[in-house]
Amino acid sequence: MKKRALISVSDKTNIEVLAKGLIDNDYEIVSTGGTLKAIQNAGIKARAVEEITGFPEILDGRVKTLHPFIHASLLAKRENNRHQEQLQEISVTPIDLVAVNLYPFKATLEKAGVTEDEIVENIDIGGPTMLRSAAKNYPDVTVVVDPDDYEAVLAAIQTNTLDEAKRKELAAKVFRHTANYDAMIANYFTEEPYPEVLTKTYEKVQTLRYGENPHQTAAFYQDVCHTAGTLAGAKQLHGKELSYNNIQDANAALEIIADFDEPAAVAVKHMNPCGIGIGDTAETAFAGAYDADPVSIFGGIVAVNREIDVKIAKKLSNIFLEIVIAPDFSDDAFAMLTKKKNIRLLELDMTNGNTGKQKITSVMGGMLIQDYDTGKVTEADLEFTTKRKPTAQELENLLFAWKAVKHVKSNAIVLANDKQTIGVGAGQMNRIGAANIAIEQAGEKTKGAVMASDAFFPMPDTVEAAAKAGITAIIQPGGSKRDQDSIDVCNEYGIAMVFTGMRHFKH
Numbered sequence: 001m002k003k004r005a006l007i008s009v010s011d012k013t014n015i016e017v018l019a020k021g022l023i024d025n026d027y028e029i030v031s032t033g034g035t036l037k038a039i040q041n042a043g044i045k046a047r048a049v050e051e052i053t054g055f056p057e058i059l060d061g062r063v064k065t066l067h068p069f070i071h072a073s074l075l076a077k078r079e080n081n082r083h084q085e086q087l088q089e090i091s092v093t094p095i096d097l098v099a100v101n102l103y104p105f106k107a108t109l110e111k112a113g114v115t116e117d118e119i120v121e122n123i124d125i126g127g128p129t130m131l132r133s134a135a136k137n138y139p140d141v142t143v144v145v146d147p148d149d150y151e152a153v154l155a156a157i158q159t160n161t162l163d164e165a166k167r168k169e170l171a172a173k174v175f176r177h178t179a180n181y182d183a184m185i186a187n188y189f190t191e192e193p194y195p196e197v198l199t200k201t202y203e204k205v206q207t208l209r210y211g212e213n214p215h216q217t218a219a220f221y222q223d224v225c226h227t228a229g230t231l232a233g234a235k236q237l238h239g240k241e242l243s244y245n246n247i248q249d250a251n252a253a254l255e256i257i258a259d260f261d262e263p264a265a266v267a268v269k270h271m272n273p274c275g276i277g278i279g280d281t282a283e284t285a286f287a288g289a290y291d292a293d294p295v296s297i298f299g300g301i302v303a304v305n306r307e308i309d310v311k312i313a314k315k316l317s318n319i320f321l322e323i324v325i326a327p328d329f330s331d332d333a334f335a336m337l338t339k340k341k342n343i344r345l346l347e348l349d350m351t352n353g354n355t356g357k358q359k360i361t362s363v364m365g366g367m368l369i370q371d372y373d374t375g376k377v378t379e380a381d382l383e384f385t386t387k388r389k390p391t392a393q394e395l396e397n398l399l400f401a402w403k404a405v406k407h408v409k410s411n412a413i414v415l416a417n418d419k420q421t422i423g424v425g426a427g428q429m430n431r432i433g434a435a436n437i438a439i440e441q442a443g444e445k446t447k448g449a450v451m452a453s454d455a456f457f458p459m460p461d462t463v464e465a466a467a468k469a470g471i472t473a474i475i476q477p478g479g480s481k482r483d484q485d486s487i488d489v490c491n492e493y494g495i496a497m498v499f500t501g502m503r504h505f506k507h
């Protein structure tokens with residue numbers, strides 16, 4: 001007796017290859033409306049599903065294969081006599097292979113000007129139902145959801161090697177596929193940012209050579225939707241594959257640059273900025289980021305939010321860098337940078353600053369989710385706490401330093417002057433420790449510079465250290481029981497201190 005295959009596909013790629021291969025291997029084909037037409041147009045024999053069900057396609061295609069005859073023929077166990085008798089009682093022939101792919105829900109969501117109706121109509125119901133029935137019955141039924149698998153499946157049929165293990169692999173792929181599909185639909189319907197069940201879904205971008213260290217395995221996954229403006233949406237123009245640490249650092253660079261509208265450049269090492277510069281042009285911004293710490297930038301990652309021209313490329317070429325990210329590279333800049341085999345160049349339109357809505361951190365046994373820290377302060381938000389108010393120049397530096405310190409691991413202190421960071425104290429277990437590192441790094445440049453602290457000063461020691469180093473203005477959240485002690489020290493040394501009322505912890 002001939003075997004029976006049911007083909008019902010939205011993406012009709014290579015459908016004739018599959019259909020012909022099956023016919024050559026003594027299958028008969030049953031198919032739905034558009035798929036049947038495509039198969040018959042290729043000169044291949046196939047029967048309409050209505051012939052099997054005795055029921056017409058109705059409700060504009062909402063019901064075509066949703067029929068007990070179809071699901072009985074998919075779910076009946078071959079070794080189960082009762083199942084076989086019941087099939088005979090209703091005169092239904094078992095189906096041995098199912099090739100189904102689903103209505104393009106994701107592509108529909110991403111279509112410009114799409115209507116709610118169109119989105120809802122692209123929720124496939126009959127397809128997943130057949131896929132799941134066939135996958136559940138994998139010991140007896142082969143299920144193919146991916147057109148890329150047609151050839152391998154045909155080859156296995158041909159060589160009689162389509163065993164239960166292979167059918168189980170195909171079934172697992174189906175359940176991952178339908179879970180991903182349903183998660184996209186669930187997320188489309190869900191407005192609640194923290195629903196009782198979280199159905200995030202990700203697709204693999206690449207298996208990485210190793211993780212944070214060579215003895216760890218790793219892979220990079222991207223959100224199935226919304227990758228525009230993110231690292232996952234970047235185009236790699238040159239260089240070898242990104243590593244796990246590259247991805248983390250590049251992401252940190254993008255999160256920082258997203259906070260700046262004006263020309264800005266950032267150099268990142270180990271997820272902390274070692275230099276941030278802004279300016280009237282990308283060239284001056286990069287000069288600032290470079291001069292901020294010409295030592296640490298070595299082996300780092302640079303992101304610039306404007307086109308990289310040949311002048312910047314020349315400077316970049318003089319340093320060993322892992323990655324350069326920019327919205328564009330001029331032709332001569334690209335030619336110059338690509339002479340370096342090891343540098344990776346990523347093109348990314350970062351103007352919309354899309355870092356994604358939520359930040360996820362894994363913890364043992366679960367995960368934490370929070371909004372991205374998109375908090376911003378302007379002059380109007382500041383509380384002027386000291387006798388001396390900051391000058392216009394100091395104020396500009398303070399607001400710049402505040403943007404920078406937000407992206408430094410806590411406890412964080414940033415010193416800045418003249419549109420560039422000059423000292424960064426990151427990730428210390430006490431605030432004075434972070435301040436001392438920043439002050440030491442800035443050296444003589446501290447004179448007349450400003451200081452930003454990501455959280456309040458629990459005691460006035462950091463202010464005292466700032467005063468001794470020649471810092472003239474400080475920005476910090478305020479809110480400590482001992483704020484007044486810090487204010488008193490500022491007044492003693494003529495330092496202008498402002499409170500933001502907003503904390504920027506980053507762990």
Ligand SMILES: NC(=O)c1ncn([C@@H]2O[C@H](COP(=O)(O)O)[C@@H](O)[C@H]2O)c1NC=O
Binds near residue numbers: 009011036100101
């Ligand atoms: N409603 C049903 O009974 C049904 N059965 C199969 N489909 C889908 O219809 C598509 C194929 O349709 P056609 O062969 O008419 O182009 C496939 O993506 C398949 O998953 C259905 N459509 C949606 O639910």
